[in-house]
Amino acid sequence: MRRTLVIVTCLAAVTAAGCGGTDGKPEPVPSAAGSAAPAAPATPEAKTADPPTAFDAGAAVTLPAGALSSNVAGNVTSTFLTLRDRTGYLVGPTAMNAVDVLTGKEIWTVPVEREPGDPNNQRGPFVNTTGPRPPAVTDRLAAAAVPVVMPEKGTTPAFIALSVVAADPEKGVKAWQADIKVSEDQYADAGNAVTQVVAITDKAVIARYSRQDEEHVTVALDPASGKTLWERKDYDAGSVHGDILVGTDYNVAENSSMTQATAVDLATGQQKWVGAGRSSGLTDIPADPALVVLTRTDYGSGDSSLLFLDSATGAEKLKLDGEKSFGSLPYGDCFYDQQSVLVCQSDGVLTGYDAKTAGKLWSLPDQAANRVAPGLTVVWHGALYGVTQGGQPIVLDAKTGKDLSVDNVGAAPVLVSKYAGITYDKQRNAPVAYPVEK
Template sequence: MRRLVSIAACLGVLAATTACGGGSVPTGLATDQAGPAGQPPASSAQPEAVTADPPLAFDTSKGVSLPRTALQANMGGSVTSKFMTLRDRTGYIIAPESLSAVDVLTGGEKWNTKIEGPAADPNAHKGPFVEQSGPRPPLVTDKLAVGAVPLRMPEQGTTPGYIALAVLAVNPETGAKLWQTNTKIADDQYGISGDRSVTHVVAVTDKAVVASFTQSEGNLTVGLDPATGKQLWERKDFDAGSANGDLVVGVASKVTPDSAEVQPIALDAATGQQKWAGAKATSVELLQADPAMVVMKFNEAGTGHAFLKFLDAATGAEKFSVEGTRNLGPDSYGDCLYDEQSVLACTDSGVLTAYDAKAGTKLWSLPDAAANRVPPGGLTVAWHGALYGYTNGKQPIVLDAKTGKDLSTSVGFVPDWVSKYAAAGVDQDGSPKAYPVKK
């Protein structure tokens, strides 16, 4: 059974795997010949493509295999971790040793850019079990594709080795390497390693690139110059979670010397200066939503009660809050998906509720006994006003994000990524696959 996929950042975000590499083109597919990093493919011919925004059906007769490094799936065929960002017809994939791009309509690799330095967690993409650690999908804009991984830098004589957060920025069209910055996290002998860590890029703006390393033993977030990669600031015991204009909001740990409590705080993305701090909690998870609103799953300090909270990004003032029914830990509220336009849809204890992502107000919910309607069996992705998932009978379905009404019951495939060109996810044996838009 597919599990509900959260778009929490976490991050954005978010996202770890299968065999490392990401460089080979699946055999038996018509593809452009892959070129080296920094150069376009030898052939620029591209097949004609059907597009829709949002798409309501996919052509399952034209499936294309994707690199296994795009995702990790469990033995039941559900995606457990994502390493790919789908933008139009290009999938950008982060692996422990490289950042690569693939054309999802042909399966052809467009470029593969190496990350310099030994991977601290080379097996982050391997294994059939649910594993939440690893690198999260890269963040891609018109100017930059940026990924982050942990490195284990070797000792040099009497100078001890250390763990570093590597952030790589490339040209999103050609893969040409623009810069790589390695930030020291800790010496090996202090107990922090890259194993079972999470690395993710949270913001890419004209002012800063912000990336984080998180592990049970410690966190680190850095702000980097987007043109050169030069470090602008760093903050320990802070995990960035969402980009909100010129602010980055995240979770500060070790807020008091002898407490396990955490606290949401906002930093200036370019300087690292703290702008506001929220209430202390036993756990906080930031969700992707409208940039003007900070949305988080929040377990209240003292009671542990779970809430979905909407805060004004500029001030941290609470705009809207709803209490969840599962008060048993950091993921106790439920799973939430943002459609990248205006709706946040959350499932909690079998109830699917959609919220206005700009105002935090409730739009609709299922089940609806009066209309004889039940919620889907699960949601996997949201995109441009549409919610994609499957019915209780395991059939693909698309809902209107603003109204909750059925948009399509002839989808053909349950996607984990969607663009106007294609859907991507797993086939029956858990292998990554993409299907072009049909309508």
């Protein structure tokens, strides 16, 4: 089966205080004795650190079950939550929600007004890495994508659609919902589909629908109204680089079993360049806008590699070979710290790269220094989070690879903000948020 390209806050409320009564007369002044009701005690401010180097393991907050999924070992296999400051934005088959991760309380919910296309995706006993990807969130908009079933109408049969729901990220007021037909087969279903809002920009909201080798659809929507700007079939959106969108293209003239990276204009969908040809699988890694970073499987040999392409032209700037194999092993896992560093773990080797230039920064293991590579869970704002070979949480400096915090780290999160780290707690059998300790 092909691997498709995927590309991975406490919002302050502003209130205005009135200066006078509604009839234009001044408001009465309280007496010196203070007849007004006493103000409620202020909630203590949460600890913050950017990046955090330790979490309070004794103050874990249980989050909704739909935030993460894990295997029997407690390892996170899928995330359905985007963390911004202390707000978690979740997507499920029937709604998009926001929750305060430091209290576990729901802030708002926005329903998807259609019948879910894959309602039981994460309910089975086995690991399933398909399903909706976490919402995309900006200061102006939060948006998520799920498959839905559009009902039959007269002699027109029912069909599967990609439903994109958008809302105000602070108040949860629904902005719009767009339903885009993704299958011409009236008997098709959305089982094991991957749906995602890849990016939100001032020009377009980019969303994708992918189901095994059957359907691949990318759509660009107007951010204000949800109106379709353009649609491209046999194409999975991956990452946005300024005014360019790069994705996996399944429409390859040389061989229908091949894939390639194709860049299109974000606003119009017009093709700009083609790269990473003769591939059998591509996975997009978010990184600095200057570079397109892909893990690639070669169509002929099955060997994997890590590619760095110029985002403006598609020209190859660096290629790193992965583990040789007779099959199609992926290169490994790569994480962008959202600032300047890309960290990849492949074949037991952990390496840091400059996210803008692809220059190598450091690598572990380092036999000369008697240092081994930890297991990587996430990288954020210059810090690398993971576990030692003995299973203890650890934090490294993502720019140098040096130990940053080794004692009483508290957790090895898969999602991080300046307020909390989130992972799966096997003892609680639930996703949890650990407040920042320092």
